[in-house]
Amino acid sequence: MYTLIASADVPTTVTVIFSIFLTGLILCLALEEKLHAKKSVIAGSFAVICLLAGAAYEILPFGEVGIPSVPATQETDDHVTDHSEHESSHTVAMPVYIPAIDWGVIAIILGSSIFVDVTTKSGLFTWIAIKVTKASRGDPRRLLIFYGIMTVVFSAVLNNVTAMIIVGSLTVVSLERLGIREKLLAFLLIEGLLTNIGGLLTLISSVPNIIVGNAAGISFVTFFIKASPYVVVATAITLYLGARVFKIDKLKDEDEKNRAARQVMQFDENDGITSWAFFRFSTVVLCLFIITIACTSVLPYVKDLGMGYVALSFAMIMLLRYRSTADQFYRAVDWDLLGFFMCLFAVIYVMEWAGVLTAIGTGMKQILVAPGSATANARDVSTMLVGAAGFSSVTDNIPLAAMLANILEVELQTPPESKLWWSVIFGANLGGNITPIGSASTLVAVTIMHKQKLSMSFSAFIKAAGLFALVQIVLALAYVVLIL
Amino acid sequence: MTTLDNFQSAFRAASGVPFHPESLNFSNIALISDVNESVAQLLNDQVHQFLAAALPYSYEISTINSESYQSVTNMLTAIEELTHPASLICTYRNLYNRNEDLPESLGSHVDVLTQRVDVPVLLLPRPDRVDLTQLSLKEVMTVTNHLSGDNHLISVAAHFTPEEGKLILSHIEDETAFERYEQAIGRIPAIPTESSTSAIKSQLLHMAEQFISSCEHELGEQHFTIEKHLEFGNPLTKSKDLCSEHQVDLLVLNSKDANHVAMDGPAYELAVEMRDIPVLLL
Numbered sequence: 001m002y003t004l005i006a007s008a009d010v011p012t013t014v015t016v017i018f019s020i021f022l023t024g025l026i027l028c029l030a031l032e033e034k035l036h037a038k039k040s041v042i043a044g045s046f047a048v049i050c051l052l053a054g055a056a057y058e059i060l061p062f063g064e065v066g067i068p069s070v071p072a073t074q075e076t077d078d079h080v081t082d083h084s085e086h087e088s089s090h091t092v093a094m095p096v097y098i099p100a101i102d103w104g105v106i107a108i109i110l111g112s113s114i115f116v117d118v119t120t121k122s123g124l125f126t127w128i129a130i131k132v133t134k135a136s137r138g139d140p141r142r143l144l145i146f147y148g149i150m151t152v153v154f155s156a157v158l159n160n161v162t163a164m165i166i167v168g169s170l171t172v173v174s175l176e177r178l179g180i181r182e183k184l185l186a187f188l189l190i191e192g193l194l195t196n197i198g199g200l201l202t203l204i205s206s207v208p209n210i211i212v213g214n215a216a217g218i219s220f221v222t223f224f225i226k227a228s229p230y231v232v233v234a235t236a237i238t239l240y241l242g243a244r245v246f247k248i249d250k251l252k253d254e255d256e257k258n259r260a261a262r263q264v265m266q267f268d269e270n271d272g273i274t275s276w277a278f279f280r281f282s283t284v285v286l287c288l289f290i291i292t293i294a295c296t297s298v299l300p301y302v303k304d305l306g307m308g309y310v311a312l313s314f315a316m317i318m319l320l321r322y323r324s325t326a327d328q329f330y331r332a333v334d335w336d337l338l339g340f341f342m343c344l345f346a347v348i349y350v351m352e353w354a355g356v357l358t359a360i361g362t363g364m365k366q367i368l369v370a371p372g373s374a375t376a377n378a379r380d381v382s383t384m385l386v387g388a389a390g391f392s393s394v395t396d397n398i399p400l401a402a403m404l405a406n407i408l409e410v411e412l413q414t415p416p417e418s419k420l421w422w423s424v425i426f427g428a429n430l431g432g433n434i435t436p437i438g439s440a441s442t443l444v445a446v447t448i449m450h451k452q453k454l455s456m457s458f459s460a461f462i463k464a465a466g467l468f469a470l471v472q473i474v475l476a477l478a479y480v481v482l483i484l
Numbered sequence: 485m486t487t488l489d490n491f492q493s494a495f496r497a498a499s500g501v502p503f504h505p506e507s508l509n510f511s512n513i514a515l516i517s518d519v520n521e522s523v524a525q526l527l528n529d530q531v532h533q534f535l536a537a538a539l540p541y542s543y544e545i546s547t548i549n550s551e552s553y554q555s556v557t558n559m560l561t562a563i564e565e566l567t568h569p570a571s572l573i574c575t576y577r578n579l580y581n582r583n584e585d586l587p588e589s590l591g592s593h594v595d596v597l598t599q600r601v602d603v604p605v606l607l608l609p610r611p612d613r614v615d616l617t618q619l620s621l622k623e624v625m626t627v628t629n630h631l632s633g634d635n636h637l638i639s640v641a642a643h644f645t646p647e648e649g650k651l652i653l654s655h656i657e658d659e660t661a662f663e664r665y666e667q668a669i670g671r672i673p674a675i676p677t678e679s680s681t682s683a684i685k686s687q688l689l690h691m692a693e694q695f696i697s698s699c700e701h702e703l704g705e706q707h708f709t710i711e712k713h714l715e716f717g718n719p720l721t722k723s724k725d726l727c728s729e730h731q732v733d734l735l736v737l738n739s740k741d742a743n744h745v746a747m748d749g750p751a752y753e754l755a756v757e758m759r760d761i762p763v764l765l766l
Contacts, residue, residue, distance in 0.1 A: 126494050169491035173499050263502060266698055271498040448488065 010355040014057050018354035021050050025347060030395040033437070039396070040339030047343040050350040051097060059353045064091035065099055100349030101342050105210050107308025110338060112204060114315035115289065116158050117329050118322065122282035123273040125154070129170045130269035138178050138260025141243055141250040144187060147171060148239045151191045152231065155198025156205045157290065160441035164195045168448045177263050185454045186246035189461075192445030193238055193468050196432045199441075200425070201231045204293060204307065207341075208401035208428040215405035216414075216421040219297040220307070226422070230479045234472050241468060278321055289314045341398070348402050352410070357403065361411025371412040371420060378481045381423045385480060388427025389473055393434035401428045419480055426476040433469040436461040497687070500694035501632045503702050506639035513545045514563060514570035516597075518579045524549035530616035531574050531608070534762070537621040537646040544568065554580065556596050563601065573597065574606040577759070590755060598739045598765050604640060605739075607755060607763045614760055625652040625732045627723045627754060632695040634738070640766060641736040642699075647707040652730055653699065654713040655692035656722045657685075689714045720753045732761060739765035 025046040032039060054060040067090055119125070132150050136143040147167055154163035171187045199206035203213045203223040213223055242248065251257045273279050292299070292314070296307050319326045351357050365371060368380045391400050404424045408414040414421065432439025436446045436458060442465075449456045456464075515531055517524050524547040532545060546566055553559040559579075563570060578591040590607070598605050608616060624645045626637055631653060638653065645651040662685070670677045696712045703710065713726060727735065735758055739751040755763050 123494075126491070126498065130495070130498055165488050166491055169488055170495045172492065173495040177499055177502075266500050266502045266701075268498050268500060268694070271500075272494045444488070451488075 010057075010059055010353070014059065015355040015359055017053070017057075018050065018351055018356045019359065021046060021053070022347070022351055022356055026395050026399060029399065030437070032396075038336045038340075040336045040343060043340045043343035043347065047097070047346040047350075050347050054350045054353060057354075060096050060350065061353065062096055064093050066091050097346040097349065101345040102211070102214070104214060104306050104308045105207070105345075106338060106341060107306070108204060108210055108311045109207065109341065110333065111308060111311025111313070111315040112159065113333050114329050115311065115318055116162055117332050118315070118318035119282045119286055120162075121322075122275070122279045124279060124282045124286065125158075125166055126170075126272050127269045127279070129166055130267045133170065133174050133267055134264050134269070136264065137257070138262075138264040139251050139257065140178070140180055140183060140248050143174070143178075144190065144243060144248050145239055147187065147191060148194050148235060148242075151194040152198035152201065152235050155195045155441070156201035156231075157286075160195040160199045160206055160439065161444055163198060164192060164441040164444040164448075167191050168445060172448065172452060174264065174267075177266075178260055179263075183246065183248055184452060185449060185456065186242065186248060188445045188449055188454075189456075189464055190238065190242040190246075190468075192442040193433045193465060193472075194235060195441035195445075196429050196439055197231055197234045197238065197472065199429050199432075199439075200227045202227075202293075204311075206429055207398050209425055210307075211398070211401045212405045212421055212425050212428070215409045217416045218421070220294045221297070224294070226484055227425075229483070230426075230476060233479075234475055237471060237475065238468055241471065245467070281321070282318070285314065285317060344399055344402060348399070348406060351403075352406060357407050358411055360403070361407045364407065364412065368412075368420075371408070371414055371418075374415045374417050375419075381419050381481050382477055384420050384423035385427040385477055386473065388424050389431035389434065390427075392428045392431025393438040393469075397428040397432060397439065404428075419484055422480050422484055426480060427473075430469065430472050430476055433465055433472060434462065497690070500698060501691065503638060503695060503698040504635045505642070505702050506635055508639060508643045509541075510539060510572040510643070511541065511543045512566075512568040512570050513543055513572045513574060514548055514566060515545050516548045516559065516563075516573060516575040516579070516593075518550050520550055521547070527611060527616070530611075530619075534608075534616060534619045534621060537649075538644040545574075546570070556593050559593055559597070560600060570601075571603055572606060573601060573603055574608060576608045576610045577755075578610065587759065588756060590752075605765045607765060609760050609762065619733065619762065621646055621649070621733050623650045623652065623730055623732050624734045624736060625654060625726065625730065626736045627654050627656065627719070627726075627750075628738060629656055629658055629719055629750065631655040632691045637736060637738055637766060638699050638703075640764065642703050642706060642708075644734055644736070644764065645706070645708045649708045650711060650730075651703075651708055652711045652713065652726070652732065653696050654723065654726055655689070655696075655715075656713075656719040657688050657716045658719055659716040660718070662716060685716065689716075719750050720757065723754055724757060727758065727761065734762050734764060736764045737766065 025043065028035060028037070028042045028046070029039065032042065035042070051060070055062075069090065129150065132146045133143070136146045147170075151163055151167045154166060158166075168188055168191060171191065172184065175181050175184050175187065196206075199209070201224065203209050203218065203220045209223065212218075218226075251260060289310075292302070292310050293307060295302075296310055297303050302310060319329065322329065348357070367383060369377055371380060388397075388400060388404065391397075401424065408418075408420060408424065412420075429439075432442055436442050436456070442461075446456055446461065513531075513535075515524065515528055517527055519527070528545050528547055535543070546568070548559065548562045548566075552562045563573070575594060575597065577594050578586055578589065579593040581591050594605070594607065609619075621644070624641050626641045628634060628637060631637075632655075641651055641653075665684075666677075666681045669675050669681055692714050693712065696710070696714075700710050711730075715722065723735075726732070735754065737751040737754060739755070751765060755765060
């Protein structure tokens with residue numbers, strides 16, 4: 001999507017001014033809760049200011065946008081189709097901020113969001129969740145393991161926040177039923193941490209993956225093959241540590257085991273299913289969705305249309321079931337998140353033209369030894385991973401991922417096979433486990449804790465999650481440096 | 485995005501309310517009457533015959549008759565002074581009002597008794613009105629508007645249901661009370677009236693149904709059938725209809741309310757109206 005932009009003519013003072021805007025945006029996003037402002041409003045406000053300032057300082061590329069006439073394709077690594085070699089036969093007038101937005105990312109998020117919402121209505125996820133609960137037979141240790149695995153899988157297939165909402169709500173109900181509410185805080189904390197590990201499993205599991213993966217040209221299958229071993233090991237270690245630290249033990253007494261089993265067997269997994277036909281249909285379509293997304297880079301025609309098209313198409317297929325009331329799902333879309341992305345992309349676009357990203361890239365070149373090399377050295381990988389994790393823990397990982405993706409691709413010309421891309425991916429995801437504001441899903445976990453009157457302050461979270469985050473990041477470092 | 489509350493509601497709905505059967509034993513029964521010793525002994529035999537179907541184990545019936553008490557206070561004292569504390573009290577309405585079996589009242593002795601003792605009170609039909617030897621115990625029915633989670637009510641009712649008998653679990657939601665809520669919901673713009681009232685109605689009965697499923701599961705080995713009746717309506721009218729439709733032999737009701745000393749309203753209405761069948765008041 002990005003082409004090399006000549007920002008060398010931009011005066012230093014202009015770059016400094018826009019750096020201040022960027023810092024302001026990042027700070028405001030970090031203080032989102034304190035400001036009582038939605039992300040989209042924060043990003044939107046800064047987008048308005050930056051675009052106006054960009055126009056005033058005459059740094060923005062106003063003018064018509066060229067549309068290629070001959071749809072010959074030139075394939076890059078996996079799925080990106082490059083038309084840039086062809087002359088445009090016609091141009092189109094459009095606002096300067098429209099090409100700034102990565103509409104592929106927007107399409108993936110919008111399509112997946114509607115798809116997941118409609119599929120949820122079939123009762124499929126609650127059915128799976130209750131089946132898993134019953135399989136545990138109420139044993140706390142087994143329940144933790146099963147819920148942990150379910151969290152990772154749901155995070156990978158749905159998104160982190162939805163996964164945390166589903167598993168978190170079920171955890172509250174099932175632990176209350178089992179009479180082990182004192183373990184609720186531990187369960188919710190571990191599940192919150194696992195959402196960010198599950199968010200590493202596939203290309204579409206989290207937004208940083210989509211942004212960075214797209215920029216690096218990493219396909220769905222490649223992403224899965226490279227990330228899954230880490231996810232499996234990190235999940236196992238997190239569950240093991242969680243069980244040890246929070247003393248979540250197996251039931252020993254036969255009477256206790258029978259009583260616990262009787263309690264969970266009372267759950268009725270079929271309770272929420274209003275239409276078995278739609279349930280079966282959703283199951284089939286979900287499987288098809290995952291397969292199609294995985295094969296997007298090899299499917300004829302679909303590979304040119306991209307993953308966003310796949311996500312939107314499957315959303316439309318599911319909406320056929322609710323064709324007369326589709327508007328209820330449009331209302332339920334997280335427009336704040338989509339608005340945030342669009343405004344964020346606009347801000348980053350302006351920053352690009354203002355030379356801010358070039359300046360950051362130059363700074364990074366001072367720190368990194370060989371960022372443009374296909375075989376990034378261990379020091380660069382560690383610096384990037386730890387740096388990304390650190391930033392991601394205190395501010396939103398999406399602007400971080402968006403900026404770093406741009407810098408690595410454009411400024412540092414990092415090749416697609418470089419491990420630096422993976423450093424950003426791992427760092428952006430795992431950083432969310434260090435603080436409660438590091439990721440939306442851990443924020444949901446803390447929200448559930450507070451709703452259940454469980455005390456978990458900012459510092460208490462860091463203290464409780466610190467060991468887990470440290471182990472996960474160290475493991476990621478070793479994995480990226482030595483294995484990937 | 486689907487909210488936390490949506491999923492929590494879905495899981496709570498799926499979790500149901502489990503039935504936990506209670507272990508009960510009614511081995512010491514007190515029979516309170518307003519007749520002399522010899523007549524009381526006859527009554528004793530009749531009660532024994534009535535309860536034999538449901539209580540196959542040995543139990544002892546102690547009589548408290550007109551020779552032991554007259555006033556309510558003396559009656560309570562006599563109960564306290566029993567050699568073995570009673571686990572069940574049998575009596576009939578309008579004690580010491582034999583000449584006036586007032587249909588609108590249970591009499592002061594029973595009014596106070598049901599609220600002061602912690603054990604169930606089996607209110608038999610008056611012996612001068614119904615021949616107790618003709619009473620059988622095959623079909624037992626519980627009546628409540630809050631069946632879900634009432635382990636004690638179901639446990640006691642199941643205890644008194646004989647083998648090959650039938651236990652009818654009825655849950656009657658008060659339609660008049662619900663209409664008031666419907667009207668209130670209808671005046672709140674933020675809540676869609678039709679869908680929400682329909683959902684609430686359906687969920688109230690569904691919760692009771694889930695509880696009954698749990699009862700069926702737990703009581704499966706008891707060798708009696710369980711039948712359910714779940715509906716909205718006037719609790720008193722519907723209960724009377726069910727009693728006559730099923731030829732109920734024993735009605736089991738909750739009679740206490742933690743918020744006041746009087747007998748729980750619906751229980752009192754039914755106990756007063758059902759003069760010809762035994763009513764077990766908890």
